[in-house]
Amino acid sequence: MFHFFAKHKEETINRKVEELNETIQDCDLTNSLSQNVEILQKLFIDVDVLIVRYIQNSQNSSLKYCIAYCDGVVNSTIINDNIIKPLVLSNVAVAGSNLIDNLMSHVILINEAEKTNKIKDIVESISYGDTILFADGSNEALILNTKGFLTRALAEPDNEKILSGPREGFNESLIQNLSMIRRKMRTNELKIKYFTFGRITKTKACVCYIDKIVNKNLLNELYRRLNAIDIDAVLDTNYITELVKDSALSPFRTTGYTERPDVVVGKLLEGRIAIILDGTPVVLTVPYLFIENFQSSEDYYLNFYYTSFSRILRMIGFFLTITVPGFYIAIVAYSLEMLPTSLLINIASARKSVPLPAAVEAFVMLLVFDILRETGIRMPTSIGQALSIVGALVIGQAAVDAKLVAAPMIIVVAITGITSLLVPKMNAPTIYVRLFLLLLASTLGLFGFILGLSAVLIHILNLYSFGVPQLTINGSLQFQEIKDTFFRAPWTRMITRTKSMTQDVVRMKNDSEGRHD
Amino acid sequence: MIKKIICMVLSLALLLPLTGCWSYHGLNEITIVAGVGIDLDPSSGDYLLSCEIIDLASTGKETGVKSKIVDSRGATIFEAVRNAKKRLVNKLYWGNAQVLVIGNQLAEQGGVSAAINWFISDAECRETVSIIVSQEKTAKDILTLQGIDNSVVSFEIQKIIDDDQNTTGSIEPVPLYRVYNQLRSPGVCISLPAFHQVINNEKPTVEANGEAVFKGEKLAGYLSAEESKYYLFAKDAINGGILTLSSSEQDNQDVSLEISKNKTKTSYSYKDGRIKETIETNTDVYLDEVKLGTDLLDQREISKLETAAQKKLENDISDVIKKVQTEYDSDIFGYGNMIYKKDPVLWQQLSPKWDHLFQTAQIEVKSKINIVNTSFLKHS
Numbered sequence: 001m002f003h004f005f006a007k008h009k010e011e012t013i014n015r016k017v018e019e020l021n022e023t024i025q026d027c028d029l030t031n032s033l034s035q036n037v038e039i040l041q042k043l044f045i046d047v048d049v050l051i052v053r054y055i056q057n058s059q060n061s062s063l064k065y066c067i068a069y070c071d072g073v074v075n076s077t078i079i080n081d082n083i084i085k086p087l088v089l090s091n092v093a094v095a096g097s098n099l100i101d102n103l104m105s106h107v108i109l110i111n112e113a114e115k116t117n118k119i120k121d122i123v124e125s126i127s128y129g130d131t132i133l134f135a136d137g138s139n140e141a142l143i144l145n146t147k148g149f150l151t152r153a154l155a156e157p158d159n160e161k162i163l164s165g166p167r168e169g170f171n172e173s174l175i176q177n178l179s180m181i182r183r184k185m186r187t188n189e190l191k192i193k194y195f196t197f198g199r200i201t202k203t204k205a206c207v208c209y210i211d212k213i214v215n216k217n218l219l220n221e222l223y224r225r226l227n228a229i230d231i232d233a234v235l236d237t238n239y240i241t242e243l244v245k246d247s248a249l250s251p252f253r254t255t256g257y258t259e260r261p262d263v264v265v266g267k268l269l270e271g272r273i274a275i276i277l278d279g280t281p282v283v284l285t286v287p288y289l290f291i292e293n294f295q296s297s298e299d300y301y302l303n304f305y306y307t308s309f310s311r312i313l314r315m316i317g318f319f320l321t322i323t324v325p326g327f328y329i330a331i332v333a334y335s336l337e338m339l340p341t342s343l344l345i346n347i348a349s350a351r352k353s354v355p356l357p358a359a360v361e362a363f364v365m366l367l368v369f370d371i372l373r374e375t376g377i378r379m380p381t382s383i384g385q386a387l388s389i390v391g392a393l394v395i396g397q398a399a400v401d402a403k404l405v406a407a408p409m410i411i412v413v414a415i416t417g418i419t420s421l422l423v424p425k426m427n428a429p430t431i432y433v434r435l436f437l438l439l440l441a442s443t444l445g446l447f448g449f450i451l452g453l454s455a456v457l458i459h460i461l462n463l464y465s466f467g468v469p470q471l472t473i474n475g476s477l478q479f480q481e482i483k484d485t486f487f488r489a490p491w492t493r494m495i496t497r498t499k500s501m502t503q504d505v506v507r508m509k510n511d512s513e514g515r516h517d
Numbered sequence: 518m519i520k521k522i523i524c525m526v527l528s529l530a531l532l533l534p535l536t537g538c539w540s541y542h543g544l545n546e547i548t549i550v551a552g553v554g555i556d557l558d559p560s561s562g563d564y565l566l567s568c569e570i571i572d573l574a575s576t577g578k579e580t581g582v583k584s585k586i587v588d589s590r591g592a593t594i595f596e597a598v599r600n601a602k603k604r605l606v607n608k609l610y611w612g613n614a615q616v617l618v619i620g621n622q623l624a625e626q627g628g629v630s631a632a633i634n635w636f637i638s639d640a641e642c643r644e645t646v647s648i649i650v651s652q653e654k655t656a657k658d659i660l661t662l663q664g665i666d667n668s669v670v671s672f673e674i675q676k677i678i679d680d681d682q683n684t685t686g687s688i689e690p691v692p693l694y695r696v697y698n699q700l701r702s703p704g705v706c707i708s709l710p711a712f713h714q715v716i717n718n719e720k721p722t723v724e725a726n727g728e729a730v731f732k733g734e735k736l737a738g739y740l741s742a743e744e745s746k747y748y749l750f751a752k753d754a755i756n757g758g759i760l761t762l763s764s765s766e767q768d769n770q771d772v773s774l775e776i777s778k779n780k781t782k783t784s785y786s787y788k789d790g791r792i793k794e795t796i797e798t799n800t801d802v803y804l805d806e807v808k809l810g811t812d813l814l815d816q817r818e819i820s821k822l823e824t825a826a827q828k829k830l831e832n833d834i835s836d837v838i839k840k841v842q843t844e845y846d847s848d849i850f851g852y853g854n855m856i857y858k859k860d861p862v863l864w865q866q867l868s869p870k871w872d873h874l875f876q877t878a879q880i881e882v883k884s885k886i887n888i889v890n891t892s893f894l895k896h897s
Binding site (some may be wrong): 332333334336337339341342345346347348351352354355357358417444445447451 | 532533540541542543544545547549551571572573576577582599610612613615643672830
């Protein structure tokens with residue numbers, strides 16, 4: 001009871017402070033330097049990284065300034081050389097009614113400076129590495145760009161390694177990420193629109209698209225959904241994904257993600273829209289077609305015969321990873337007569353003294369595999385060897401020798417596991433679809449298996465990404481619509497872009513043989 | 518929403534009865550039958566069933582697949598099958614049974630239809646099971662033999678049957694459903710592959726040994742492996758095998774011709790109360806083995822060989838047909854059935870006296886042999 005009151009009291013106080021903060025934030029700056037600084041210090045109470053420094057001009061001691069910044073997110077050299085030094089040494093007559101303007105134009109040596117009288121703006125920018133310059137006698141302040149924080153070096157993304165092609169990957173800085181994209185496209189057609197998400201984090205994000213190629217309806221729909229987002233924080237693009245995606249509860253992806261600038265540029269050029277978020281290297285692309293699960297950037301960088309084959313392999317891999325356990329159980333437990341005699345005898349002799357029914361065995365082994373996989377992701381790299389020994393020897397060999405598990409089941413789980421790694425973008429759907437099919441197969445046999453497979457197919461056919469159907473092709477089947485699906489056609493044949501996603505389908509005016517499209 | 522889901526579940530539930538067999542049976546709950554032998558107990562008239570089952574306990578990586586025999590007895594086949602369960606841990610599983618051996622005695626007494634009836638009507642057993650006749654005393658005698666491959670003898674027999682048509686051409690594989698159909702078709706008698714025991718390398722083993730000829734339900738007699746080949750020629754069922762030309766005078770003129778392709782056309786005519794069957798064979802052969810002294814580049818030599826082979830083939834085919842006509846009086850060639858299909862009205866007239874007509878039918882065989890390859894290496 002007492003605890004409740006205490007908590008209640010605390011909440012009340014918190015709320016009061018918040019209200020106070022809000023009212024202070026909403027008000028404007030005053031003419032008094034000390035008063036302005038006091039407001040700022042009050043807002044940043046208990047925020048010890050805030051540094052406030054008073055400065056006086058050496059020529060004219062009536063010119064008093066104060067700069068404030070947050071330690072750790074600023075570049076001190078810039079502050080020393082380009083703000084403090086000119087402010088102290090300058091002999092320009094700046095005093096007067098437009099003191100701040102004069103400072104900006106004659107004294108301060110900073111590329112990006114902005115005048116404001118809103119406390120709110122000041123709070124936001126000071127947290128993000130800007131320096132605030134207050135001047136005595138002025139009810140405005142300058143926001144000076146002195147951002148200087150550490151960013152990760154550009155490195156190849158670990159989970160999107162390729163054999164050949166550009167190796168740089170995004171890092172956590174929005175501006176650097178944008179620079180990487182801009183560098184690849186020297187055109188004013190590349191539009192970059194800023195957004196801010198998160199009531200607390202105020203995370204900067206930007207929407208990129210190519211004006212002439214993008215489908216405007218799609219763009220408007222994206223804006224509508226982005227504007228509807230109301231959340232306290234966004235730390236990764238997945239927050240946005242889940243807030244804007246079409247079928248919110250489907251395990252299948254309806255937005256794409258990548259950490260590679262070349263992939264983003266490639267997608268922009270096909271009429272897609274990219275959403276880049278500050279603080280994460282993962283960039284979102286919409287709309288997202290089902291086939292993109294099987295596409296990789298190097299499909300376009302290597303010979304098309306080779307990459308078409310690997311793409312088909314990925315599709316087979318996806319099919320195998322969802323169907324193999326279910327199919328195996330359906331055959332072994334229900335439709336024995338489908339097994340060739342020698343296979344039947346082999347499986348029967350392997351299963352002879354295994355205690356569990358095949359279906360239970362499959363569930364247990366898949367669970368064990370998923371545990372191993374999850375451990376592999378979470379553990380420190382130095383324990384990797386121990387894990388593979390435990391996984392391979394204990395669970396594989398020893399379980400078979402001890403007759404806990406039949407050897408064919410190990411093979412089934414191994415095939416399932418390995419093929420699931422072929423399509424890393426489908427990790428969530430594969431797990432659930434596989435279990436769904438396995439469950440149906442172990443209760444209804446092949447019939448249930450086919451039933452489940454149809455249900456999954458119907459579900460995928462029902463998926464949309466920003467109004468674009470994920471799997472179906474609009475209109476009649478034409479080569480130009482499927483040239484980049486099951487196989488990757490040579491560049492000489494990829495004359496047009498995908499119709500549903502762009503307003504300008506012509507990629508090549510004339511194909512390489514001079515024919516006009 | 519809930520209503521929608523309930524509707525979905527109910528309509529899906531409606532599909533369940535459409536699935537046929539979908540009961541769960543674990544692989545460790547079945548006894549796999551590889552082949553079955555059916556005999557008749559002469560004293561009681563009961564069926565004696567000998568099932569060759571896969572012996573999973575001694576099947577292993579080193580030993581290969583092993584089998585053993587389960588005996589049972591019953592007044593009907595199904596009773597005998599169920600009686601076997603009294604001795605077995607797991608139920609017999611018929612889905613992969615491959616061979617059905619009919620005992621000599623049962624065949625002579627004429628109960629083929631009755632014996633195979635359960636196998637065709639039971640859900641588990643396949644309609645494509647091969648049926649063979651044991652030339653030994655009982656069917657069990659065949660199944661207890663050790664195959665040369667030292668594995669399951671039923672599977673070895675099945676393999677022998679499968680490959681025979683393309684390699685030796687001495688038996689005609691007959692699946693269960695065809696036996697069942699032919700027993701009920703007018704103007705045709707069944708003939709089944711016959712197997713017997715031979716001594717190979719001092720050990721007894723099985724061997725395909727021509728065809729068992731039935732008259733209706735009853736076994737009428739056997740054709741030897743060589744005779745069966747010409748029976749297959751007459752029936753247009755040969756895809757391979759060897760034609761050997763051997764002359765008694767000059768041993769060095771023996772020649773092997775490998776049959777590559779054969780087409781047999783049979784036509785009939787009915788005149789003055791007599792049937793005349795004309796059998797025309799057209800065979801492509803490879804000259805595979807020839808003793809020294811024949812010039813394979815000489816067209817005349819080749820023609821001579823062709824003529825000799827044609828003559829021999831014509832004689833052999835007519836001999837076999839005559840033997841079947843006179844000794845067995847069994848229309849295994851399906852001549853009556855041919856008339857039934859082509860001219861049902863005529864068949865209605867002929868069918869009562871078909872036995873006599875078949876026995877007295879006039880047979881004319883015209884053979885054409887084309888040597889397409891001579892396997893000529895070099896003048897030596």
